[in-house]
Amino acid sequence: MRVCLLDIAHARSGDKGDTANVGVIALKPEWYPVLSKHLTLDRVRDHFRGVITGGVERYELPNLKALNFLLHGALDGGGTLSLKTDAQGKVFSTAMLRLVLEVPDTDAKGLGLPVTAHWPVDSEAPKA
Amino acid sequence: MTVSSKDRSIVRVASGQGFWGDWLEAPRRQVEGGDVDYLMLDYLAEVTMSILQKQKERDPNMGYARDFVGAIESVLPAVAKRGVRVIANAGGVNPPACAAAIKAVAAKHGVSSDVRIGVITGDDLLPRLDELIGGGHALANMDTGEPLSTVRDRVLSANAYIGSVPIVEALKQNANIVITGRSTDTALTMAPLRYEFGWAADDWDRLAAGIIAGHIIECGAQCSGGNCLYDWQTIPDLANVGYPIVEAKADGTFVVTKHPNTGGRVSIPSVTEQLVYEMGDPNSYITPDVVADFTSIQLAADGENRVRVFGIKGRPATDKLKVSIAYRAGFKAVGTLVYSWPDALPKAQLADRVLRERLDNLGLEFDAIVTEFVGVSATHGPLAGEAHDPPEVQLRFGVRGPDKASVERFTRELAPLVLNGPPSVTGFAGGRPKVEEIVAYWPALIDKTVVQTKVEVLP
Numbered sequence: 001m002r003v004c005l006l007d008i009a010h011a012r013s014g015d016k017g018d019t020a021n022v023g024v025i026a027l028k029p030e031w032y033p034v035l036s037k038h039l040t041l042d043r044v045r046d047h048f049r050g051v052i053t054g055g056v057e058r059y060e061l062p063n064l065k066a067l068n069f070l071l072h073g074a075l076d077g078g079g080t081l082s083l084k085t086d087a088q089g090k091v092f093s094t095a096m097l098r099l100v101l102e103v104p105d106t107d108a109k110g111l112g113l114p115v116t117a118h119w120p121v122d123s124e125a126p127k128a
Numbered sequence: 129m130t131v132s133s134k135d136r137s138i139v140r141v142a143s144g145q146g147f148w149g150d151w152l153e154a155p156r157r158q159v160e161g162g163d164v165d166y167l168m169l170d171y172l173a174e175v176t177m178s179i180l181q182k183q184k185e186r187d188p189n190m191g192y193a194r195d196f197v198g199a200i201e202s203v204l205p206a207v208a209k210r211g212v213r214v215i216a217n218a219g220g221v222n223p224p225a226c227a228a229a230i231k232a233v234a235a236k237h238g239v240s241s242d243v244r245i246g247v248i249t250g251d252d253l254l255p256r257l258d259e260l261i262g263g264g265h266a267l268a269n270m271d272t273g274e275p276l277s278t279v280r281d282r283v284l285s286a287n288a289y290i291g292s293v294p295i296v297e298a299l300k301q302n303a304n305i306v307i308t309g310r311s312t313d314t315a316l317t318m319a320p321l322r323y324e325f326g327w328a329a330d331d332w333d334r335l336a337a338g339i340i341a342g343h344i345i346e347c348g349a350q351c352s353g354g355n356c357l358y359d360w361q362t363i364p365d366l367a368n369v370g371y372p373i374v375e376a377k378a379d380g381t382f383v384v385t386k387h388p389n390t391g392g393r394v395s396i397p398s399v400t401e402q403l404v405y406e407m408g409d410p411n412s413y414i415t416p417d418v419v420a421d422f423t424s425i426q427l428a429a430d431g432e433n434r435v436r437v438f439g440i441k442g443r444p445a446t447d448k449l450k451v452s453i454a455y456r457a458g459f460k461a462v463g464t465l466v467y468s469w470p471d472a473l474p475k476a477q478l479a480d481r482v483l484r485e486r487l488d489n490l491g492l493e494f495d496a497i498v499t500e501f502v503g504v505s506a507t508h509g510p511l512a513g514e515a516h517d518p519p520e521v522q523l524r525f526g527v528r529g530p531d532k533a534s535v536e537r538f539t540r541e542l543a544p545l546v547l548n549g550p551p552s553v554t555g556f557a558g559g560r561p562k563v564e565e566i567v568a569y570w571p572a573l574i575d576k577t578v579v580q581t582k583v584e585v586l587p
Contacts, residue, residue: 010357010358010397010401011357011401012355012357012401012402012404012405013405014405014406014407015406016406016408017271017569017571018271021404021405021406021407021408023400023401023403023404023405023407025358025397025400025401025404027358047511048511050509050510051508051509051510051511057409059407059409059410059411060423061404061410061422061423062423063423063424063425063426063439064400064403064404064422064425064427065400066400066403066404068404068407068410070408076496076498077496077568078569079174079175079568079569080175080457080566080567080568080569081457081460081528081566081568083460083462083496083497083498083526083527083528084498084500084506084526085500085502085506085507085524086506086507091507091508093357094357094507094508095507095508095509095511098508098511098512
């Protein structure tokens with residue numbers, strides 16, 4: 001099944017220079033394995049292609065049911081240099097939550113993952 | 129009055145300010161809303177030091193966070209009569225001047241004899257910069273590797289991030305208001321715990337616990353319901369949001385909470401969101417005192433608006449200190465215009481093309497030109513997908529470059545578009561964009577042994 005990250009996680013983001021960090025936290029502890037298995041480095045790199053200019057790092061915090069991503073080259077130089085509205089990366093959190101995961105039915109079984117009602121981008125919605 | 133260390137099984141540190149510009153009401157509400165032992169006020173962001181340095185150049189009695197004077201005035205009865213002690217990095221680039229201002233406030237209210245101000249200096253490396261570079265300290269940029277010598281003539285401020293040691297020393301000398309310069313945000317919370325519980329300099333797990341307590345409350349209400357995405361619709365009474373309080377024990381465990389009868393919410397999700405805020409590698413959160421491991425943190429619900437934090441592990445500190453350097457890096461200006469339905473986006477896009485062509489025709493060169501369409505793609509870029517003829521779109525156009533005249537010329541090009549560009553445009557009442565000098569941040573490392581802090585408690 002396809003699951004929008006918004007429906008299974010919450011997030012907060014911030015900055016360090018030209019890098020935005022996004023912490024992604026499972027809405028329910030039992031959903032963390034879905035994040036740790038399917039919210040991969042490659043998946044996040046693809047999601048932010050064309051949005052950031054640098055690489056991505058990924059860290060796991062199973063104790064907090066959270067993943068931390070560092071998005072390099074995300075802030076047009078960052079801090080005072082940046083000309084962007086979001087110079088400090090405050091809303092990369094919600095940009096991350098637009099991501100749609102492919103979760104095999106075997107991994108989704110018994111977890112009660114929510115069926116997404118509205119898709120963050122129309123093109124992501126299942127075809128009727 | 130002499131403030132002495134009491135025998136306490138629980139020490140309460142309240143956060144009253146998460147940055148310079150935070151809620152002016154918060155410090156007073158924190159000392160009046162219930163029992164607290166310490167009030168922690170964090171004023172310094174990465175670029176704040178350079179702003180303060182500019183102020184000090186104009187007036188040698190300035191260069192500190194002036195909001196702190198008002199904050200102290202609002203909590204003075206609690207400090208002078210009830211034994212609440214204040215720790216703040218409000219000193220900026222001029223802790224002695226900040227202390228003098230606080231002394232004057234205490235005198236004005238007739239409580240001079242009840243206030244003992246601890247002043248910590250030694251973090252300011254600006255006067256020693258050439259000596260340090262000459263002595264082989266490259267102060268290379270941690271992001272780019274470039275040596276500081278490439279921008280030496282444009283450096284405005286240089287301060288080492290200092291840890292808990294001098295703050296603990298000031299508390300030992302009975303200071304009840306401790307003023308630091310560029311202390312780390314987290315040390316402001318860890319230091320009183322270390323002092324009260326007598327944690328040793330190599331008690332890595334407990335020092336790390338103090339640092340993580342500091343990280344949780346250093347951004348004020350951002351861990352107690354502010355900017356909280358989780359269930360944000362149900363977070364009660366943000367108008368009276370309670371700022372966070374750490375209730376710590378000697379074993380390094382602590383509870384995050386807030387005063388009763390305040391708004392907001394302290395929950396596992398609210399604390400977790402703050403824990404991951406501005407997080408790098410969670411295995412190694414490096415501070416002057418200890419390297420904290422965020423993957424060791426355990427959280428448990430402990431009643432309404434209470435989260436217990438335990439299990440924290442730490443490792444020995446490194447032999448370096450981080451240095452925050454600010455330097456002049458050119459000029460920038462950002463201007464906006466608003467286009468209305470129908471076809472708001474294509475109109476704004478046409479205005480963008482026209483503007484770029486005119487800047488090009490003028491021969492103006494910039495390091496960067498950034499266009500955003502607010503209402504469509506400013507915050508999420510292409511991730512936001514197609515816009516469906518929104519009611520309005522704000523064109524936001526910014527330029528950056530080394531030449532001030534070019535940036536100034538750009539600011540004259542926006543208003544003409546109102547009459548000689550695409551139609552249905554408004555929102556220009558704010559006038560021409562302002563040209564700003566860019567003060568950029570240069571993070572570096574330096575050997576710990578080079579930095580000598582000094583503690584002075586004013587009589």
